[in-house]
Amino acid sequence: MKGLEPDRSTMPGADTTARANVNVALIKYWGKRDTALNLPSTGSISLTLDGLWVKASCAFGDGSVDECLIDGSGEAGDDATRVLRFVDLIRNEAGIAARARVNTTSGVPKGIGLASSAAAFASLAVAVSRAAGMRLEPPALSALARRGSGSAARSIFGGFVEWHRGERPDGRDSIAEPILPPAGWDVRMVVAVTSSARKAISSSEGMQRAASSPLYPPWVESAERDLAEARRAIAARDLEALGLVAEHSALKMHAIGLAARPPLVYWLGATVECIHRVWALREEGTRGYVTIDAGPQVKVLCEPADAPTIAGALRDVAGVERVLTCAPGRGAEVRG
Ligand code: PMV
Numbered sequence: 001m002k003g004l005e006p007d008r009s010t011m012p013g014a015d016t017t018a019r020a021n022v023n024v025a026l027i028k029y030w031g032k033r034d035t036a037l038n039l040p041s042t043g044s045i046s047l048t049l050d051g052l053w054v055k056a057s058c059a060f061g062d063g064s065v066d067e068c069l070i071d072g073s074g075e076a077g078d079d080a081t082r083v084l085r086f087v088d089l090i091r092n093e094a095g096i097a098a099r100a101r102v103n104t105t106s107g108v109p110k111g112i113g114l115a116s117s118a119a120a121f122a123s124l125a126v127a128v129s130r131a132a133g134m135r136l137e138p139p140a141l142s143a144l145a146r147r148g149s150g151s152a153a154r155s156i157f158g159g160f161v162e163w164h165r166g167e168r169p170d171g172r173d174s175i176a177e178p179i180l181p182p183a184g185w186d187v188r189m190v191v192a193v194t195s196s197a198r199k200a201i202s203s204s205e206g207m208q209r210a211a212s213s214p215l216y217p218p219w220v221e222s223a224e225r226d227l228a229e230a231r232r233a234i235a236a237r238d239l240e241a242l243g244l245v246a247e248h249s250a251l252k253m254h255a256i257g258l259a260a261r262p263p264l265v266y267w268l269g270a271t272v273e274c275i276h277r278v279w280a281l282r283e284e285g286t287r288g289y290v291t292i293d294a295g296p297q298v299k300v301l302c303e304p305a306d307a308p309t310i311a312g313a314l315r316d317v318a319g320v321e322r323v324l325t326c327a328p329g330r331g332a333e334v335r336g
Contacts, residue, residue, distance in 0.1 A: 018126035020332035042223035050329030054119035060098035094132035121148030122155035182328035243289025270319025
């Protein structure tokens, strides 16, 4: 992989800690052109969110087995297996054999049903590669993070970010790049939590199911138009234009699931109620635009001044457990 040369100045053994924020896609990634490499069928555009972070630490040493602690628990399970598979990948790239000690801590409040895998694999990409003696530039870190979780490619950067589909079979050109830094446009994302249960159908499984939908080919075919519209809206700081295309992308993604066999519906009743509440507010002049990922939570893009009104309205929707408001956040960084 380009840029993955070991850095001789950092010897394996050093403990490194990195931190990354979650991101929410405005133009969604939904479907892979290569499952093993996590290469997307389309490009996507996201906003990295402040305050919802994961911290990862890694050291390579002479232990006899890899150790993995997730939020203080060393239990074996799917999450630990996924983390250690990612460590293995980096170890191979770095050409080292030492065992790893990895520790991740999530600053995303527990039970809010917001997947933190994007932040987790972005912080792991930074921490593990540095601990392995590599000093990677952000594009190479983005390609690496993508291997852990597709959307993690975007959490390497702050603010508005585009992840390119790429054309190459090896994925070298499927990397994210920043469009606007966090200070470039002060918007808010209001998140309404309608269920804190772990989702039943993972995004990977959902994407596989999407391939059976007659709406999948038009989704891929229309992606470039949505991306171009979002890029133009971000460049012009045009909230309405960005919000409308973001809403369209999210609803189109969920429509794929409705038409899949077997069908896939991530929404709950409260999800639908939140959509109507946001649209009713819009009729009254408070501009909020809905986006929804592979779960029942509703995220609303808006101006900072409108965030309290939107948050208050969503708090009143029956079935909404909690509402939080996030500003644009920074990209992944090395820190203690
Ligand atoms: O990165 P994954 O495999 O968790 O997939 C993320 C999929 C969505 O969140 C629904 C869309 C996106 O672009 O983040």
